[in-house]
Amino acid sequence: MTTQPPNAAPLFDTVLVANRGEIACRVIRTLRTLGIRSVAVYSDDDAGARHVREADLAVRLGPAPARDSYLSVEAVLAACHSTGAQAVHPGYGFLSENAEFASALADAGITFIGPPVRSLDVMGDKIRAKNHVQAHGVPVVPGIAEPGLDDARLLAAAADVGYPILIKPSAGGGGKGMQAVQVPGDLPAALQTARRVAASAFGDDTLFLERLVSSPRHIxxxxxxxxxxxxxHLGERECSLQRRHQKVIEEAPSVLLDAATRERIGEAACNAARSVDYTGAGTVEFLVSDAAPDEFFFMEMNTRLQVEHPVTEMVTGVDLVAEQLRIAAGHPLSLKQEDVTLTGHAVEARIYAEDPERDFLPTSGSVQWLQEPGGEGIRVDSSLLPGLAVSSSYDPMLAKVIAWGPDRAAALARLDTALAGTAVLGIGINVEYLRLLLADPDVRAGRLDTTLIERRLPGLKFRSPQAPEIAAAALLYLLGLAVPASGSPWRRADGWRIGGSGAEAGSGNAGAPLHLVFAAPASDGGDVDVSVTGTARDATVRIGGTVYAAGLTAGADARTGGRVSVSLDGVLHTFTGAAEPDTGAFWLAGGSAGELFTVRLRLRSRREQLDRQLAAAGREAGDVDPAVRSPMPGTVVAVAVADGDRVLAGAPLLSVEAMKMEHQLRAPMAGIVSLSLRPGDLVKADQVLAVLTPEPVSGSLPNPHDDPPAQNQGADHARL
Known part of the structure; x- marks a missing residue:
């Protein structure tokens, strides 16, 4: 890795990192290596965050909403003045590509560790950037990209562009607002959806059109x-493994490019940078057809550090943050083009707070137990630490696991092993999904494109909770709730009853069987019914129709978690366990050494069981639930219908947003809608948001605001 030469002129004394999470931790690590004092900033939600603990100083910016904290130029400037920061590293996302922020820093005499304002202005607008680089000989995707295009002009131009077409917002990134359109009749509705999402996400609904490239790869x-x-240039990264325009796994170098194409695409990227007098670290993104790998088209330039920069660092040995600091301080680069050598192969997987089995809905909670990998060729850039509270206010990316190997096969194998040793209790993460993706034959063979993940998702088989985990959760419940904290006998789990002897507090359920219902895993079809007789140390457990002799053989408490061993029919199963008392959920991590699996089992409360029974009353078997519930805590961002509207099954009703992800809820059946929510309302997970009253509805009724399915093409940068 690049470090500051011992006799070089000093860089900066104090640098403020205007970001959060794993990227703030990563920048602070290099600052520490270079002997530069680091200043972290934080919102109220991040007061206990890892980046706050690792920095030399930390300054509160404001309340949790990003607009009042991480996006507040005034608050960041005030933090610079109060700490004497000479420079600001913006990381990625937030203010990293904000020209007004860069100008404000310059006016205050503070160095922006990023490109000049002109570079930000030109490359920050995709339409202007595309036209600009095309004038400098950089190839671009056929399409129409002009400022101020209204729907009428876009509709008129579409035929010349040719179908299929991709609608793209000019501002922002992360794939938000992008819509793929296969036939002309779908274009008007897709334009409306794209404008609404772009206006909401970026405050700018300007759109442009591009030809949708078949079998696209994102290089x-x-x-x-x-x-x-x-x-x-430091070579290329393959970023074709994407879901909903978001990168999931990245690698360097790409198996698609030969040496000659690598040289050509690298020079095109340098020309794009030269065209705006660029300085600092940047990434030029290209679209390459798998069918014609010697052709590439400019998509955009990201005027900042990228999420996936570690794979480049792993194969080149260059610390990109150190180079950013050198450039910002006026030093020349520490290397020339002939010094850049790509050694081996590196692959990165992003760890998100999300539930792949529930359509990747964001998750939140507190880290109750953590295991992160290490070893030869493994790097972890992480924001995680035990006790960390993960809120729904920000992007759901928590960490990145990066593996290097002498070749691609070795790097993939090391990454899979590292992910197998990664576990977090208390928050749902996507590790099992990442491992399933790495095991895909096409991924292993390097046959990648930006639509591969979407094609594979329906066939993914996630691991369902097995009898040992179910029994462990039931026995932990019995142990942890035998003495209720409130002292109320109604909360005892030991079979206590009025006028009966019951069991002694803490002994378990020695009398009548304790009946528990665990919520159905998304990969299965029904809830799991469990009954327990006896104590947590010596119990008879019935799971479905099977009876087991079971008992906890290691000291553990459901309120505090710990090492849990369950003897099930004489076979010992060992887990690390934790509980969420407020939700009735139990987390368990188990498996052989180096091969962990994690499950979450949530008890349905008596109230919830009763509500479900009442909702099902009067319905024929197989009928759908007329209640529409929020799949996550979040904010209502759009309501597509009014109270009393008649809709068809599948009609969009409203959208809920959390962790910068929008989830659209649709009518489960035809009928009359009852709802009272408005945009901006806060909702809880599983809260009933709307109810459908069945009524015969003509098949000719329209589904208002129905969105066409989005397809992927060379996606924008990450969810940041």
Whole structure:
């Protein structure tokens, strides 16, 4: 990794990191290596965050909403002044590509560790950027990209662009608002959806059109440029494994490009940087057809560090943050183009707070137990630590696991092993999904494109909770709730009853069987019914129609968690366990050494069981539930219908947003809608948001605001 030469002029004394999470921790790590004092900033939700603990100083910006904290230029400037920060590293996302922020820093005499304002202005608008680089000889995707295009002009131009078409917002990134349109009749509705999402996400609903490239691959080139006229590229990254326009797994180099194409695409990226007098670290993104890998088309330039920059660092040995600091301080690059050598292969997987089995809905909670991998060729960039509270206010990315190997097969194998040793209790994460993806034959063979994940999702088989985990959760419940904290006998789990002897507190359920219902895993069809007789140490457990002799053989408490061993029919199963008393959920991590699996089992409360029974009353078997519930805690961002409207099954009703992800809820059946929510209302997970009253509805009724399905093409940068 690049470090500051011992006799070089000093860089900065104090640098403020205007970001949060794993990227703030990663920047702070390099600052510490270079002997530079680091300043962290935080919102109220992040007061106990890892980046706050690891920095030399920390300054509160404001309340949880990003607009009042991480996106507040005034608050960040005040933090710079109060700490004497000479420079600001913006990370990625938030203010990293904000030209007004860069100008404000310059006016205050503070160095922005990023490109000049002109570069931000030109490359920050996709329409302007595309036209600009095309004038400098960089190839672009056929389409129409002009400022101020209204729907009428876009509709008129579509035929010349040719179908299928991709609608793209000019501002922002992360794939928000992008819509793929296969036939002309779908274009008007898709334009409306794209404008609404773009306006909500970026405050700018300007759109443009591009030809949808078949079998697209997303290839991006890392560049560095200093203030002395030197521009180099550090090879390319393959970022084609994407879901809903969001990168999931990235690698360097790409198996698609040969040496000659690598040189050509690298020079095109350097030319794009030179065209705006770029300085600092940046990434030029290209679209490459798998059928014609020697052709590439400019998509955009990200004027900042990328989420996936570690894979480039792993194969080049260059610390990109250190180079950013050198450039910002006026130093020349520490390397020339001929010094750049790609050694081996590196692959990165992003760890998200999300539930892949429930359509990747964001999750939240507190980290009750954590295991992260290590070893030869493994790097972990993480924001996680025990006790960390993960809120729904920000992007759901928690960490990145990166593996290097002498070749691609070795790197993939190391990454899979590292993910097998990764576990978090208290928050749902996507590790099992990542491992299933890595095991895909096409991924292993390097046959990638930006639509591969969407094609594979229906066939993914997630691990369902097995009898040992179910029994462990039931016995932990019995042990942990035998003495209720409130002292109320109604909360005892030991079979206590009025006028009966019951069991002694803490002994378990020695009398009548305790009946528990665990919520159905998304991969299965029904809830899991469990009955327990006896104590947590010596119990008879019935799961479905099977009876087991079971008992906890290691000290554990459901309120505090710990090491849990369950003897099930004489076979010992060992877990690390934790509980969520407020939700009735139990977390268990188990498996052989180096091969962990994690499950979450949530008890349905008596109230919830009764509500479900009442909702089902009067319905024929197989009928759908007329209640529409929120799948996650979040904010209502759009309501597509009014109270009393008649809708068809599948009609969009409203959208809920959390962790920068929008989830659209649709009518489960035809009927009359009852709802009273408005945009901006806060909702809880499983809260009933709307109810459908069945009524015969003509098949000719329209589904208002029905969105066409989005398809992927060379996606924008990550969810940041």
């Amino acid at each position: 991006e080139v890392q560049i560095l440029a200093d203030t002395h006229g030197n521009v180099v």
